[in-house]
Amino acid sequence: MGADRPADKTASTSVAIDALIAKRWSPRAFDHAKPVSHAQLISLFEAARWAPSCFGDEPWRYIAWDRGRDEAGWQKAFACLSPGNQQWVKNAPLLLASIAGSEFSQSGKPNRWAQHDTGAASENLVLQAASLGLAAHQMGGFDKEKLIAAFGIPSGFTPMAMIAIGYQASPDLLPPDYKARELASRTRKSLGEKFFEGEWGAPMTMTGLPD
């Protein structure tokens, strides 16, 4: 894989999976000169909006900061990221935060599925980004309290992730350690280590696969 063009790290799978799921990964090299259009942002939010949720409660909230439309807001959000993430997010034109509510809106009872559902919405969003030819990278490395204070996030809502979005660029743009990670192969544990059949710890059997 050459470093002069965006890295392609399509997943290697034991059987075919949907091409979009195989294609999605989390790049760090973004093209600072290529903005994400407002229509594309709406498309990302539409994809997240149609995620399933417990009781159909839609417990997620998202905030967007588009550098082209609101440089000050983007900088304020950028300042909440960890120093390590800032090293490469600096070129991403669009930043998002996903936030989960903690109570069901109808009953006011605790919603222990809200974070699960918000994660599902974010997966919809990053897959939609891949479908639009955009790169999306979710991050847990940010100062939650700083984000809450900076943007008036009310109590009962927990910031879950920030997401950097933009067009992918050459890994050459990255500091050496991040460039090496950008070019490294993607790996996962074997299926049987995490996916069980019948009981806890019994690895999924891998028979019946096409030759």
Ligand SMILES: Cc1cc2nc3c(=O)[nH]c(=O)nc-3n(C[C@H](O)[C@H](O)[C@H](O)COP(=O)(O)O)c2cc1C
């Ligand atoms: C909730 C969450 C938090 C993450 N936090 C960070 C982060 O702070 N910085 C970072 O560089 N990557 C972060 N990642 C990206 C993961 O490292 C990445 O998804 C994982 O290594 C798998 O790689 P892939 O997405 O390319 O398949 C995060 C991903 C998720 C889902």
